[in-house]
Amino acid sequence: MNASEFRRRGKEMVDYVANYLEGIEGRQVYPDVEPGYLRPLIPAAAPQEPDTFEDIINDIEKIIMPGVTHWHSPYFFAYFPTASSYPAMLADMLCGAIGCIGFSWAASPACTELETVMMDWLGQMLELPEAFLAGKAGEGGGVIQGSASEATLMALLAARTKVIHQLQAESPELTQAAIMEKLVAYSSDQVVATLGTTTCCSFDNLLEVGPICNKEDVWLHIDAAYAGSAFICPEFRHLLNGVEFADSFNFNPHKWLLVNFDCSAMWVKKRADLTGAFRLDPTYLKHSHQDSGFITDYRHWQIPLGRRFRSLKMWFVFRMYGVKGLQSYIRKHVQLSHEFESLVRQDPRFEICAEVTLGLVCFRLKGSNKVNEALLQRINSAKKIHLVPCHLRDKFVLRFAICSRTVESAHVQVAWEHIKEMAADVLQAEME
């Protein structure tokens, strides 16, 4: 395929994408397929000679779409939101075309420098303490990781390396393994200090745990994967109070800030803590500026060597929405979750199981776990909406997460009417 064919096919694909997203409400949110559905639909081996583009585009509707769970349907209320916006998609096209691998400053200076500045922009939007920002000469700074798991792993490894170095400096006879056997990582049942847990969006008390960590010289990592995006709104910023005690902090703009996956934003107060743990300097990656002290080689900040030009997505999204646009997006979701909450509260058969702070409502039928399991199963079998459950202590609970960029009050109302119908059926069946 040459550039001129790409011009034609690329534009067809733009239309396909726009059609898909415009029409997504009309597709059944959860697919009908059974495990193993796909293999019989496609050849057992790659073709020797090229297929045509028409064949492929036809196969998307025939083979792929029947097996897709439509995460961006306004009837998708499962897990947590996953970001999807047109500006981010445009930026991703550009990212693919530039196709640089930004492991060092020299590998593509724009890739590294835009990332540092975008992480400062985002840090300011969150009113992060100055110590987390790179600025022109700060000791801290931000980096885009692929996921919150990677950010947490990096924080754990950096903390471990730091304490091993400290202890070995005091007692050089200690082996690394002997130290590691004694090391303890404290966590709650959701792991590390968390703002907005996945199960029910609860918040750890940073103002209690933070000073203790600082006093005992314990590395404090805070994960606000989902909730973090809300902190750009002044009325939710108080949930982040105590971040000043942390050594590292991360959240996922790829969840709720309209920056398509992957984009997990991580900040550290002392970038030397990260780069000290992961320095990698083979000759073929050295460049003339690297020892100047003024530049960033992001390969030292992460586990993989390679990295895409992901900050373009942030730049496009922040500029095309503006901070106010992003704030209203967050507020709309929070308002919709409260709307759903109040519908649930009006029905005496149901109960709300956790405080609704942001875009997640945990609810259930008053009664046994069994009846709630039956309700969920009935809902997800009907496939009109899609939910996932969680356990809160011993209770089986349904999670209703406001997810889609295009979800409106009308969809929430339809979803609630549907849930009530399913509940009536379940309760009826139970009586019989």
Added chain:
Amino acid sequence: MNASEFRRRGKEMVDYVANYLEGIEGRQVYPDVEPGYLRPLIPAAAPQEPDTFEDIINDIEKIIMPGVTHWHSPYFFAYFPTASSYPAMLADMLCGAIGCIGFSWAASPACTELETVMMDWLGQMLELPEAFLAGKAGEGGGVIQGSASEATLMALLAARTKVIHQLQAESPELTQAAIMEKLVAYSSDQVVATLGTTTCCSFDNLLEVGPICNKEDVWLHIDAAYAGSAFICPEFRHLLNGVEFADSFNFNPHKWLLVNFDCSAMWVKKRADLTGAFRLDPTYLKHSHQDSGFITDYRHWQIPLGRRFRSLKMWFVFRMYGVKGLQSYIRKHVQLSHEFESLVRQDPRFEICAEVTLGLVCFRLKGSNKVNEALLQRINSAKKIHLVPCHLRDKFVLRFAICSRTVESAHVQVAWEHIKEMAADVLQAEME
């Protein structure tokens, strides 16, 4: 931005991308900017109100492009190739639109199932032993990781977990830390068994190391990050002989197989070894099929929880090139590297420093490291082509890697003429 504006802007972006790649040869391959160039060019904070798309697209040429190292220029001979093809870019657009997160089968069955089948297609193209394929009821199978580093880390962790479980089964009194202190990971100076090292594309002897690992029950992981793509050609397949002794194997289609970053292909013979080490089963990720034994939940195969629909890229590329198209692409690159090799060999001032097997030529001026460092510096300061060096034992060596999808004999000739000129200048300066 709504769907109709996306239709317009998306098509403009398709044209921008096509123009960029068609005209890339006319851009200076390496940028002129100094560290810190970007920050003064953009505002200190995100805008409150939206910027226009015109502002952003204009800023790409004004702010981003001056700082880009053009990895897909035919004058880029640095590092190793990074895949870039139009079919992969089309697939990425679709992947962004579907925007599912494929951590479990239920999260989007098509995402999981296409990946399993594409990994089988690719495994067959490489003539991997049957044990590595998933097939309909195999114990092995493939997974897309983000990078070879992640694949290696997964292999190490899986190996470690496996041996800890084995030893604790034999001696339950042993603590994990006590075992870990005794564990040894053998590696060469390039880490793990490698086919096609980054420095000079050398090959470990699997037929020697493999049987020893099997006899001693040592996990053997093979990394062929760059070279692996070549094994789809029968004439290079012998380089993979011995893979039958391995427990896990990976290479990066995102390097040399036209599947844009990220796409690191990893296979294991026993998928239970991976999933045993990383099982993660909170309630909100459970689904009704998960214990059926017939399905794959890829979150157990990797460090991050989230994952994109990356197999679409493989599907588009394999189908639109066909196996034969991919083979000719590899062969063209190998032929160009031999062409460069023979140019170097014709000049008695130069020497070839490592056998040229695939697309990498390691060469230097006969003489001191200093003169070669001066040569490289002169080449990279002129910015007509871009190279990076390596050290082979004590020698400072220049690496000439065939990288771009569009590089032709003419570019190699121009590059060589330019290198000779720079060499003459350096040798002249040395005489003075």
